[in-house]
Amino acid sequence: MELTKEDVQKISELARIGVTDEDVVNYQKDLSAVLSYFEKLQEVNTEEIEGIGHITGMTNVYRADRAEEFDDEGKKIMHDNMPSSQDGYIKVKSVL
Amino acid sequence: MIKELHEKIVSGEMTSVQLTEKHLKVIEQKDPEIEAFLTIEAQKALKDAAAVDAKVKNGEEIDLLAGIPCALKDNICVKGGRTTAASRSLDNYVAPYDATVTKRVQGVDAIVLGKTNLDEFACGSSTENSAYQITKNPVDTDRVAGGSSGGSVASVASGEAVWALGTDTGGSIRQPSSFCGTVGLKPTYGRVSRYGVIAMGSSLDQVGPIATSAEDVAIVLSRIAGHDEHDATSAESSDKKYEEYLRGDIKGAKIGVPYDLLTEGIADDVKESFMASIEKYKELGATIEEISLPHAEYGLPVYYIIMPAELSSNLARIDSIRYGMRANDHEGRDGREANSVIEQYMDARQYGFGAEVKRRLMLGTYTLSAGYYDAYYKKAQKVRALIRRDFEGAYKKVDYIFTPTTAETAFKVGEKTDDPLTMYLSDIFTVTANLAGVPAISFPINEKEKGLPIGGQLMGKWFDEEGLLNAVHTFETV
Numbered sequence: 001m002e003l004t005k006e007d008v009q010k011i012s013e014l015a016r017i018g019v020t021d022e023d024v025v026n027y028q029k030d031l032s033a034v035l036s037y038f039e040k041l042q043e044v045n046t047e048e049i050e051g052i053g054h055i056t057g058m059t060n061v062y063r064a065d066r067a068e069e070f071d072d073e074g075k076k077i078m079h080d081n082m083p084s085s086q087d088g089y090i091k092v093k094s095v096l
Numbered sequence: 097m098i099k100e101l102h103e104k105i106v107s108g109e110m111t112s113v114q115l116t117e118k119h120l121k122v123i124e125q126k127d128p129e130i131e132a133f134l135t136i137e138a139q140k141a142l143k144d145a146a147a148v149d150a151k152v153k154n155g156e157e158i159d160l161l162a163g164i165p166c167a168l169k170d171n172i173c174v175k176g177g178r179t180t181a182a183s184r185s186l187d188n189y190v191a192p193y194d195a196t197v198t199k200r201v202q203g204v205d206a207i208v209l210g211k212t213n214l215d216e217f218a219c220g221s222s223t224e225n226s227a228y229q230i231t232k233n234p235v236d237t238d239r240v241a242g243g244s245s246g247g248s249v250a251s252v253a254s255g256e257a258v259w260a261l262g263t264d265t266g267g268s269i270r271q272p273s274s275f276c277g278t279v280g281l282k283p284t285y286g287r288v289s290r291y292g293v294i295a296m297g298s299s300l301d302q303v304g305p306i307a308t309s310a311e312d313v314a315i316v317l318s319r320i321a322g323h324d325e326h327d328a329t330s331a332e333s334s335d336k337k338y339e340e341y342l343r344g345d346i347k348g349a350k351i352g353v354p355y356d357l358l359t360e361g362i363a364d365d366v367k368e369s370f371m372a373s374i375e376k377y378k379e380l381g382a383t384i385e386e387i388s389l390p391h392a393e394y395g396l397p398v399y400y401i402i403m404p405a406e407l408s409s410n411l412a413r414i415d416s417i418r419y420g421m422r423a424n425d426h427e428g429r430d431g432r433e434a435n436s437v438i439e440q441y442m443d444a445r446q447y448g449f450g451a452e453v454k455r456r457l458m459l460g461t462y463t464l465s466a467g468y469y470d471a472y473y474k475k476a477q478k479v480r481a482l483i484r485r486d487f488e489g490a491y492k493k494v495d496y497i498f499t500p501t502t503a504e505t506a507f508k509v510g511e512k513t514d515d516p517l518t519m520y521l522s523d524i525f526t527v528t529a530n531l532a533g534v535p536a537i538s539f540p541i542n543e544k545e546k547g548l549p550i551g552g553q554l555m556g557k558w559f560d561e562e563g564l565l566n567a568v569h570t571f572e573t574v
Binding site: 082093 | 299397400457459460475481484
């Protein structure tokens, strides 16, 4: 499985990871090698096999749909963690 | 060791403050070379220790772990403390809440000395992917401690901490335990809450104890295990005191060995110790049976599809908006500001993540993308079902499955960093337990004086941690 430069560019956009030209070449090499390794799985017949998401087979775990208040100390830490803020709001670049 | 220390604290032979000071001293002496810790909380540890001493003085009953110094992997949140996951992207992140395991160990008055090094976001098998430092193997400091819980394991192996918590997604507790000569347990998936633990592969991750004996591991597990309403995947509580199941006798137990997996690629010294430990188990009264796990050979490719896919989904939250490093803080960015929110994401993740994390995020994003999901992720989930079926079949015949933990002893720092695939092979014996969700433990199987540590791995039936711990305890003590 050989990825093209365009493939790598597209993946980087989907993954929201900026890349340099050098990165693109490296990812092409590294990811292609790993993807080739995955081809081994084609040997396995998995027709009629149900895939596993959750390994111990739990289903339908319910909880009450209610907001939990953070304590003041936790709130203060969250505010302090904001990389950029104004009047207690998070500042971000324009979305549109 | 924990019981002896507990006796000393309770009898007044030693105070928790003295014990904590002693361990802080070991850290001061050894950690400049070992580099196990990312953050040391000496003041808080001493304050907590003094509180335990006050309880003892008042004649209050204290828990076995009370006053005993430990270390937590730095992907486990401790409220008010820096929690980095060894990533630049979280360099200045302070956890606003405690992980459930943190609450539980603090709830029994264990003394947290600090936070330990790991491969960034637990992505690696040597701690060489930490953004901060490479943890050295205390047995031979030219060698890696293993990973990703290398810091936690090295802190225990060097005597800096009495016990530690790590996380294990594909072997991250067991492989370093094997490399450094400690006992490390990955519990059954769901046995221990993942709440407040920075997620890697959510269908695989488990928190587990690392210590110098099965008994100490059992004592810690009893205190961290159990249902947590904050983790919907956590299993029902058993309220077991695992340390009470250590009978020191495994007569009649059936141990399966998948000999067909052990034919090639295993170093001679590992093979020799492994064969000798099979003999020892026979002498202890266990029967050894050959078993087959026909799909185990697909474990690595399945793991390296599922884990990066889940990682890419989990790390989408590291976007520099609510917390974390914005790229204009990064020196490589020359203070240039992003023009749009998308550019802000792209920059923050380009400069905030290291090479291996980005490689896995790219891989996971690709295998989950439209057109490829069926061929990779869905296929991997199906083969995972077949792997679980293999284990179900094996456990009809035997109680435990025994393999070496790793195919070789600790490698040298820098030896494998150039080739990601070779590094991935470090996990060949360990990933299947995570894929099948079964508990698995690594423990030393060679004599301490004889060179580098070698670990044996026992895997058990789902939720049979007590059986595993007894099997290792018996091996250690008889």
